[in-house]
Amino acid sequence: MIRTLLGRAGLVAAAAGLATLLGAAPAAAHGGDAPDGTDYRTRTTGVTPARPGLEVRVIEAGARLELTNRTGRAVEVIGYSGEPYLRVGPDGVYENSRSPATYLNRTITGDTALPAEADPAAPPSWRRIADGATARWHDQRALWQESSPPAAVRTAPDREHRVRDWTVPLRDGADPVVIGGTLDWVPPPDAYTWWALTVVGLLAVGALGLAAATAPAGARALSALGALLIVGGALAVGYPVGRELDAGAQGVGGVLVGLLSGQVWSLLTGVGAIAAGWYALRRRPAADFVVALAGACLALFAGAANAAVFARAIAPVPWSPEVARVMVAVLLITGTGATFAGILRLHAASRATARAPRAEAAQRGSTPAG
Template structure:
């Protein structure tokens, strides 16, 4: 009966997934160099003068700008030498092959070698790169690219500092327009505190594995581990979805495409932890092994992989950074703790057998 229900649930989920992907509009996944966290907060103040149908926002923890043009006419983004760089309008998104910004903005560091055709004085050579009314790009005018913090930050690292006000020029027909914003340095949190919380928590959870597996407390402990693993998996899924929302994904289809394109391992380990947790709650055979394996994958792919937020003030999610740290701490505690407890329980189960032999 249970197996039949699970099969039907899987078929329904597969059908929903297929339908969602089929009806989803194309959405760009977050960039390969999207930061796991930063101490520099990029904020958009607005577009001057205001244009109805023209909007801009910051995505990927400030690493990119996203411009959406629903005015019904093309708008150009101007490059670093005053040349046309991008054009977005009713016919899609185009980039100028002669603009140096086309190549410099391919990475957040801007270290791309310019090809011979990169000449800002040459007439634009437009090539279509996307459909739709939106374009995303790294812009060096909105970022802090030096390896060392500014001198004001080094002198008073405990305070916020305005690094600069920035502007990115646009052109709406013959009219000049600007995206305006600010770049601030925000003091990072104490990473040691968060690592201490995660370490103490996972050790406490791991100690549950010392309870005798065949006893009543041991059976209850297995159920507790299952519930904790479900919570950790859910936290991983929520954090992963948050990363896609911060990367600019819109709607269920856009989020799903982004997850499958760039966050698939974190998503799968989160879902796997939920399944393994449910397996343990049902006290199924080999539940200890499932808990240990799922916990290890969860801690590695969804916990350690996102642990940079413990030391960064700006997290790549659309919520307060403290919420992101709490979610990652839950993932680490649940994943690493469940792994330790599962291994201890497996060892305890094998020891009596070895003694009998």
């Protein structure tokens, strides 16, 4: 029986692993190097002097700035050496291929090697990179790039600290304009507390799994597991939607494009968990295997993939970090619990199948000869 159980568990793990390989490529493309969480809070205080139609905000948990220009005029973002870097106007977004910022800002770490053409003193060479009137870019002036925290943070890591006020210069025609903002250190949460709460939840769902493997409560427990999977699936869809919104997606179309191009596996995980939950509620054949597989995918690709928020103060979603942590904890609890419950039911079914021939043989042996 143990070998049967291990075989079933191995099948679930293998199927989940295959799904990982199929979905890893598109998932890795989402948001470039957008962080899963950070302890540095980047905020913008606006544009000075104010320009009606010129808007700026922080996206991707502070990893990038977003500028939208609806003034009807071209506005330039100035690079690190005072050179024109980006141009945003009615005819689209352009980058200056001779600006060092064009290459340094391609990654959040700013470690891209500069080509020979990168010369801030040379006349701009504009290259169109996007339609529309919105530009998004990493900006080292709004980020903390050192490997260790500031000295004040090392002295008192349990307190919030203002790291610096930052500015990014713009040019509106001949007029200088400035984006202003702040960078703060925010103490991270106690990750052990969140993991402990998650483990307690896992034990509770595990108890439900034991009930689901026994009669007569098994059918009701399976329905409860189905309901939990539907909730987990909805959260698994909602979390990447939040990440897309935090990354600057506009409207339903923008969110869908972002999900399908960068987070398709997260979307499929959530939809699959909802389908598996419905399957369990209807008590369909092979519901046990479907519940186990959907739970494994939910725990791995929606829960563990976002578990960095347990140890980071700022989450890459447009709601509070506490809500983000609760969502991830529920995903881990629901996914892992459903996996164990499905395996336990598979094990119970295999034992029942193995006992049936013996019981039948015993019954034949005890029947008197006619």
